Amino acid sequence: MIPKIVGVVGAGQMGSGIAQVLAEAGLGVLLYDSVPRQVEQGLDAIRLRLEKRAAKGDFPEEGMQDAVHRVIGVKTLKEFHDAEFIIEAVVEDAAEKKKLFAWLADIVDASTLLASNTSSIPITELAAVTRHPENVIGFHFMNPPFLMPGIEVVRGLLTSDATFAAARELARHLGKEVVVSKDRAGFVVNRILMPMINEAVMLVGEGTASIEDIDRGGLACLNHPMGPLALSDTIGNDTTHHILSVMQQEHGERFRPAPLLTRLVEAGMFGRKTSAGFYEWQGNSIQRVNPRVLEFRDAG
Numbered sequence: 001m002i003p004k005i006v007g008v009v010g011a012g013q014m015g016s017g018i019a020q021v022l023a024e025a026g027l028g029v030l031l032y033d034s035v036p037r038q039v040e041q042g043l044d045a046i047r048l049r050l051e052k053r054a055a056k057g058d059f060p061e062e063g064m065q066d067a068v069h070r071v072i073g074v075k076t077l078k079e080f081h082d083a084e085f086i087i088e089a090v091v092e093d094a095a096e097k098k099k100l101f102a103w104l105a106d107i108v109d110a111s112t113l114l115a116s117n118t119s120s121i122p123i124t125e126l127a128a129v130t131r132h133p134e135n136v137i138g139f140h141f142m143n144p145p146f147l148m149p150g151i152e153v154v155r156g157l158l159t160s161d162a163t164f165a166a167a168r169e170l171a172r173h174l175g176k177e178v179v180v181s182k183d184r185a186g187f188v189v190n191r192i193l194m195p196m197i198n199e200a201v202m203l204v205g206e207g208t209a210s211i212e213d214i215d216r217g218g219l220a221c222l223n224h225p226m227g228p229l230a231l232s233d234t235i236g237n238d239t240t241h242h243i244l245s246v247m248q249q250e251h252g253e254r255f256r257p258a259p260l261l262t263r264l265v266e267a268g269m270f271g272r273k274t275s276a277g278f279y280e281w282q283g284n285s286i287q288r289v290n291p292r293v294l295e296f297r298d299a300g
């Protein structure tokens, strides 16, 4: 059964995008973030994107305001008690996510399904802190959720058939193509993607090519819509680093984050969301290569 009300925890780039996808599909959404300003910004971003989509004819004008109003910002997680399905999209940190799931497990009733948008953390590990691990599932949207057609659905070791079927049904209701993965760190998509990004960062560090040429290689030679360094800036270099570290723990040294990526994260250069990463950004637009990165070149 499709849930009527879905709770989304975390109103960053993924949480606000996920809330939009759910609202576009006619579902009621409760949006929470531990930083209230993030909820306000998330709601504003949803309204702006939906207005743009309606203006371009990609979403029916008459349904646009209703979709905007279907997303309600809430101030406490207690307001999630009526949600039948909850999707967490907080920072990619196992300790943070486990704290949240343990807390949610105390609020929601026994039938509520808990989904994680984690990019890499095993679902079984997150489910272990809840009262009903059979109700926990990986529901990994791609970035941005309202444009990307695919979603990974990940079964933890204890996920029930009913939870898996419900998540799959919801994904299809949202118009997503489902990729099913077993519960190994990084699942399918990031096992493929992250080594490429990490290797691109190594190329920068070694000085093999310029940042622009490395990204041109992705664009013009591999026909990707975005170069790997611009992509890491878009994902968030902090998130890229978290994902690689989780995969390194489970799969070994081949996923060790490039030292330059570590330096960028230490310097707070997370990419688009902090306006500086491999590039300097203004909103969604690249302005130029970040000159500070070139100073780190020998960091490999």
Ligand SMILES: NC(=O)c1ccc[n+]([C@@H]2O[C@H](COP(=O)([O-])OP(=O)(O)OC[C@H]3O[C@@H](n4cnc5c(N)ncnc54)[C@H](O)[C@@H]3O)[C@@H](O)[C@H]2O)c1
Residues within 6 Å of the ligand: 009, 010, 011, 012, 013, 014, 015, 032, 033, 034, 035, 038, 088, 089, 090, 091, 092, 093, 096, 100, 117, 118, 119, 120, 140, 141, 142, 143, 234, 235, 236, 239, 273
């Ligand atoms: N960025 C991507 O391309 C991408 C793609 C797919 C999945 N993901 C996954 O989605 C999740 C979120 O990533 P993002 O890019 O949106 O990050 P983000 O940094 O844009 O947003 C994270 C949000 O979570 C909030 N938050 C942190 N701890 C919280 C808590 N305990 N309770 C409530 N809110 C909390 C922060 O205030 C922030 O607003 C991560 O698990 C990430 O791996 C990211």
